[in-house]
Amino acid sequence: MPKTKPSREAAQDPAWSVPSLREPRYSQSLARGLAILGCFTPAQPVLGISDIADELGMSRSTTHRYVTTLVALGYLEQxxxxxxxxxxxxxxxGMSALNSMGLREHAHPYLKELRERTSYTVSLAVLDGTEILYVDRAKSFRREQSKIELDPNPGSRLPAHCTAMGKILLAFLPESEQRERIAQMTLAKKAPNTITSKSALTVELEQVREEAFAVNDQELLAELYAIAAPVRDHAHETVAALSLSAHSSMISLEGLVDALGPHLIATADRISQRLGYRRADEASGPRS
Known part of the structure; x- marks a missing residue:
């Protein structure tokens, strides 16, 4: 007869805490790893191996192995x-999940409208660590679009430091958080004009924050131009970035900025308004 009741030690195991997780089709290892993350709360933000092991009823050696893995993946810090x-x-x-909830539904009609008005590719992204995460995209129908080697889809990621949307999202972070993100970056050279100096990136982000507008001048790919503007929510937080991008054979960078920049900014503002943002209520205030 198969064993259906766990031992006393197994009964404490987080993999047994939810009955459905006992089924073979679920990963008990994943359940244990997530249970370890769940031990950290506002009331106990810092824990040792013994604390975690005792709380979950796991051996210290097993707990140490899971914790070491989570540290290597960036989910825990020592x-x-x-x-x-x-x-x-x-x-x-967590921030990516919160920021993108309902964001695509609100923004998609505006992306399509801007694409139809300008004939260029329109993208929407949020920040995830040191990368941007594409939430939505309305791709240009023009033949020249095929000259662009990169064709990201929703769910794709790109380095933040060499994209116009990434610069917007980094620029509006609190200073301390911005420093932490930049410290984690390698600033790999992707194209002729990629920013590879952290000090130069910081200076650029200051200008981006002041102008609420960012430019990508062949920093991700040669012959690729892009401009971006912030999308804000009801709390005046920059939750996403909206961009227009084009191959250099389609338009000059100056043309993209001067002729289409106002349309991009207006569309980003309309999406922001859908998210509850009201420009009249905005207060600049000091950064923290």
Whole structure:
């Protein structure tokens, strides 16, 4: 007769805490890893191996193996006292989930409208760690579009430092968080004009924040231009970035900025209004 009741030790195992997870089609290892993340709360933000092991009823050696893996993946961080706290990867995922909830539904009609008005590709993205995550895209129907080697879809990721949308999203972070993100970057050279200096990137982001407008001048790919503007929500937070992009054979960078920049900004503002943003209520205030 098959064993249907777990032992006392197994009964404490997080993989047994939800009855459905006992089925073979679920990963108990994943359940244990997520249970470890769930141990960290506002009331206990810092924990040691023993704390986690005792709370979940797992052996210390097993707990250490899971925790070490989570640290390597960026979901946990170890401090000088060999204690652990949630890593930025967890924060980034949470923010990405919150920021993108309903965002595509609100924005999609405006992306299509801007694409029809300008004939260029329109994209919407959020920040996820040191990368941008594409939420939506309305691709240009023009033949010249095929000259662009890169064709990201919703769910695709690109480095933030060499994209116009990434610059917008980095520029409007609180200063301390912006410094942390930049510190994690390698700033790999992707194209002729990629910014590879962290100090130069910081200076550029200051200008982007001041102008609420960003440009990609062949920084991700040669012969690719893009411009971007912020999308804000009811709390005046920059939750996404909207961009127009084109191959250099389609339009000059100056033409993209001067002729189409106002249309991009107006569309980003309309999406922001759908999210509850009201420009008249905005207060600049100091960054924290």
């Amino acid at each position: 401090d000088a006292q060999r204690k652990y706290r949630l890593g930025l990867r967890v924060t980034d995922l």
